[in-house]
Each structure stands twice: as C-alpha cells, then as structure tokens.
Amino acid sequence: MSDTHLNPAVLAPDEGIYPIREVSRLTGVNAVTLRAWQRRYGLIQPARTEKGHRLYSEQDIRQIGEILSWLERGVSIGQVKGLLSEPQSQQVNDHWQQTFEQLGQAVLALHQRKVEALLNELLASYPFELVRSRVLQPLVAQLLGLWRERPDGALLQQVWLGWLQTRFARHLIEQEKGQPVTLVSWGQVGPLDLIWCGYELVSQGYEVQLLGAVDPKTAALLEGRAATPWLVLLGAGLGKQELSADWPAGTCLLGELGGLYDPDWLATRDWQPTLASWLSTQRLTDRRPENSPSQGSSVRERRAP
Template sequence: MSTFSIKDLETITGIKAHTLRIWEQRYNLIEPKRTSTNIRYYTDDDLRFILNVSILNNSGIKISEIAGMKAEDIREKVVSLSENSTSFSAQVKSLSKAMFALDEAEFNRILADSILRSGLEDTMIHLVFPFLHQIGVLWVTGAIHPAHEHFITNLIRQKLFVAIDAQTGNTREKGKKFLLFLPEGEPHEIGLLFANYMLRKRGHAVVYLGQNLPFEDLRHVFNFYEPEYVVSVLTSGMNPEEVQDFVDRIALSWPKAQILLTGYLVVTHPGLKVPEKVQVIKSVEEMRQAIDGL
C-alpha cells in the first residue's frame, strides 16, 4: 500500500492543501491516518476518493452535496461524467485514478471513448500528453512509483503501435522521406511514435529506428536511405553542452536534410544556437502544424 502526504494529494489532484483541510474539518469528507509520531498521511483509497471528489467538484457539483453522497454513488457519478464529458481536464484526472489503481480496463475505456469522440490526434495532444506531463511532475515529487509509469506508458505505446500498423500501404507518391530516431540514452519514445503515426497517416515515407541509436549506426542508415527530413526527441540524458554538441553534429553531418528537433532538453535549453537547417518544435501541436505544412 502506498502512502501520501497532503502535499502529494495537492500535486496529484490540484486541490490546495488548505482546501483539503477545510473539507476534512467542515464536512468530515476524509479522515487522514496518523503515524506513531502524529504525522498525517493518506492511503491509495483516500487518493482515489479525493480524485473522484475533485472530478465531481470541477464539474459543478457543490462540495456540500458531494459530502452527503455515499461512496458508491460518487463512483457511479464519476463514471457517468467520464463517459459523457468533453472536458479533457476531467479525463486527465480519470486517467490518473486508473493509473494509481493499475486499472487497465478503465484506462483503455477512457482512451477509447476520447478517441471515438475526438479522434486519436486530439486525444494524444489534449489528453495523453498533458497526462504524461502530470506523471512527470509526480515522478519528480516522488508521488508515483516506476511501476505506475511503466504500466501507463506501455498501454499508450500499444495504442500507438496499432494505429501505426493501420497506416501500412498509405504512402503517397509525392510523400516526403523521413528518418526518425532517439539518440543514445534517450528512453522516452511516445512523442516520436506519435510523430511516426502523424507522418504515415499523411502519406509520408518513414524509416523508424526507435530508441537508443548510436550515431555511427545512424550515419550508415542515413547515407543509404537519404531522407529529406530527420526527426528526433531529446527529453533526458544530456546536459546543455551535450545538447548543443548533438545539434551541431547532426546539422553538420547532413546539411541537405531538414532537421526537426523537439523535447524538453531542446525547448528549454538556455541559449541554444540553432543551425540554419534545424527547426526546434516547441509543442506537440506545433509538430502537427509543421507536418501539415509540408
């Protein structure tokens, strides 16, 4: 069983610690446990309950009304809202609840409903990536375990693999040639997989090399395939100087190709010098716009 501080609950649910204390005192909404040294803590069940309360409260239901509901009624109302809600913020919280419960069926249901309603691309941009950003915050604060992250990222990767496979044979005659890869030490693949899907859906030819590719291997594939565009994502594993060296090296190695780079390390790099043939993509939506503009 995991335990959470009131600060953890604030980070995960978005409800201020001060508000949580008021709810505890005024409505007896939740009762924290105490350690032997009288430090308050919350359990997995408490977290799921507060996430449910947050979803209902954000949907316009007063906290006094929620406090009068039975726990089962609260759960049923949340499921109903999730099934009918067009609010991505509410769905992000529902995904968080499914993640903490390791509930694969519920996670897949939420994604499937969103994809049916909004399409895969908007679901990824407005639901999945904001959710992944929240996971990153929770990881930094120590509020989630590695198992939670692996559980979720593997489910999302499975969805993208299926969507990518469905684009087989979709390459159009005038499509551009793309080479997609992640450099050595970069494990975060979902952003690149999504770019792979968007490119194939629009009829472009893609060679996808995946994670952890040594530069010399990349050089060999590039010289053989001769892509017009190269796409990579830098999220972790490099300091600012190494990022600059990577950008310079890839630009010098293939001056005829257009290089599209994205990810936290390039977007937030202080004083990154961007060569002429390199374009820094600042968001997933901007990546979609860049692809649509080809």
C-alpha cells in the same frame, strides 16, 4: 448538403471542393475523426460524389477551424454543435480536465478495459495533438511521479508506460503505405514522445520508419537504406561536440526541447518546435499556390506554435 451529389470532374479548381484526405492534411484532423464528427455529432455535412465519396467546401474547412477552436477551449465534442449556432447558449465545462481525472482514476484502479475504452473514444473523436497535450502527456507526468507518492507507484508506472507504448506502437506496425519518413530521437526525450510522433505521422498519411535513438554518426551509416526525409525529435543533454555533427541532407529537427539550444544553430537546421508546426509547413509546401485555399491552410497555421 449531405444529400447533394456532385461530379468532381466538372468542378472548377476555385470552387473549393476537396476530398477527405486533403481536408485531413489541411486541418490536421484525421479522416476517422472527420467521419465521426459527421455521423455521431451532426457536424460538417459534406457533399457526395456519385460514388459516395465525401467532398468538402472551403466553408466546411472554416467550420472545422471553429470546431477546433472550441475543443482547444475545453468544450467536449458533444457540445460543439449547439455552440456553433448559439455560442452563449450552453455552460462550458473543462472537458479535458474531467477526462484526465476519469482516466487517472481508471489507471490507479488497474482497470485496463476502461482505460482502453476511454482512450479509443478520445482518439476517434478528437485530433491526436489535443489528446496528447491535454490528457496523455499529463498522465505520463503523473505516472513518472507516482513512485514518490504511493507504495505501488513504481509498479503502476511500469505497467502503464509499457501498456501505452504497446498500444501506440501497434498502430505503427499496422500502418499502410504512405509518404515515407524516417523518425528518430536525439538526446533525452520523454518515454513515449517518439512513439506519439510516429502515431501522429501515420495518422496524417506518412509511412514511418521508426529507428529509436540515433546520433548523426549512426545516421550517416544508414544513408541510402533509411527513408528520407529524416525527422529528428530533439531532446535534452546534448553537448557542443555532439551538436557540431551533421545529419543527412533534408533532415529536420523538431521538439520543444530544442529551445534549450542556440537559436542560430537551430535556424540552420530547420528546427520546428512541434510536430504540428512541421506538418503545417509540409501542407503549405506540398500544395501549389493556385490550388491552396487561403482559409483552409490558415486553420493549422493559427494552431501551430
């Protein structure tokens, strides 16, 4: 199929042929990773237009869902192709645990080049949501506890938390134009959680205005200057008086720590437990029902909590 050239102008809407940007929105796998799956691993061979642009079918989108399922189970991307054709043909190891241990050893050794190379490989080959939840968050948790375990623990924590923040903030500084959104935190969140939310939003085509820690009173002062909608990463430690304040219209609260608060209060503020679940609702909202491929949209619906 990779050698097939099609003219998108003559395709019927129900033929299920979608450009790479749309496939990225449907599945949550960014365009860089989709290209890597094709070129490096022989996965997902889309058709091409006469100008060489990739066009994906609904079958391709379903296969992306299968690939994500294997990756979630701990399979490395290099093993997936064989498992798609013969699911029982290979022994499956926990790729994520092995990767975490390898990265942790490089961190303790202060081997910055190796950490950068490992991280670049992960970000190019896997969806960021998986990299964050399976490797980065456990790594930060380990760093935060090092001061109790090692004499140099506080120094290692300082060095690597700063390095990681700079690494992901760079992506926000270099972002291209996209759908605008303002991203802030409210309450006590992890040291890199907000940066990671911004990174994932940029990867999904959003133009992120990152303001840091903001409360509703400050947000009201910025109405008309800050982009809408507002996305608020909800943290711990907020009291009843703080929770009674109102955010700008269209604001969405998100984050697992929202589970600490009253469910009825959360329901009135469009709370989503994860950024992935918010992105999933946006994909469904942004697409017209007649053009929405049932199998494609279900990929992320299945994965979102």
